[in-house]
Amino acid sequence: MIVNYTSNERDLLARLMRAEAVGEGDLGMLMVGNVVVNRTLANCLTFKNINTISEAIYQNPGGFSGINSPLFFSTPTTHERELADRVLKGEYYYPATNALWFYAPTTGASCRSTWWEQPLSGRYKNHCFYEPLSGECAEIH
Numbered sequence: 001m002i003v004n005y006t007s008n009e010r011d012l013l014a015r016l017m018r019a020e021a022v023g024e025g026d027l028g029m030l031m032v033g034n035v036v037v038n039r040t041l042a043n044c045l046t047f048k049n050i051n052t053i054s055e056a057i058y059q060n061p062g063g064f065s066g067i068n069s070p071l072f073f074s075t076p077t078t079h080e081r082e083l084a085d086r087v088l089k090g091e092y093y094y095p096a097t098n099a100l101w102f103y104a105p106t107t108g109a110s111c112r113s114t115w116w117e118q119p120l121s122g123r124y125k126n127h128c129f130y131e132p133l134s135g136e137c138a139e140i141h
Contacts, residue, residue, distance in 0.1 A: 030083055
């Protein structure tokens with residue numbers, strides 16, 4: 001376990017992973033989970049004093065649009081909980097390894113070179129991932 005969490009927070013993470021990336025399969029959902037965990041670990045930029053999974057998911061401003069999706073409101077499946085467990089135990093997937101942000105560009109559009117003034121780390125299917133500059137967030141680099 002790389003961050004402390006409750007069973008409710010594990011379910012919350014599983015629900016967010018589904019709401020943000022169910023169409024991108026397990027790997028896409030795992031990458032969303034990586035971003036949430038990174039925001040919990042980081043004590044930099046707009047993520048200072050974000051210390052729990054709940055705080056990372058519900059951060060305002062700057063949280064996740066998936067919390068407004070109907071997919072967010074139902075109980076996670078056993079499989080979705082297992083995916084959340086994997087991320088919470090420290091599994092990381094490129095390009096989300098050090099990412100603190102992601103977004104989905106419009107269909108057919110390329111990823112922006114920066115997001116929140118941070119460089120693109122890569123793309124997976126419909127999500128573009130962005131990580132802080134080296135040295136900016138020691139907790140996740």
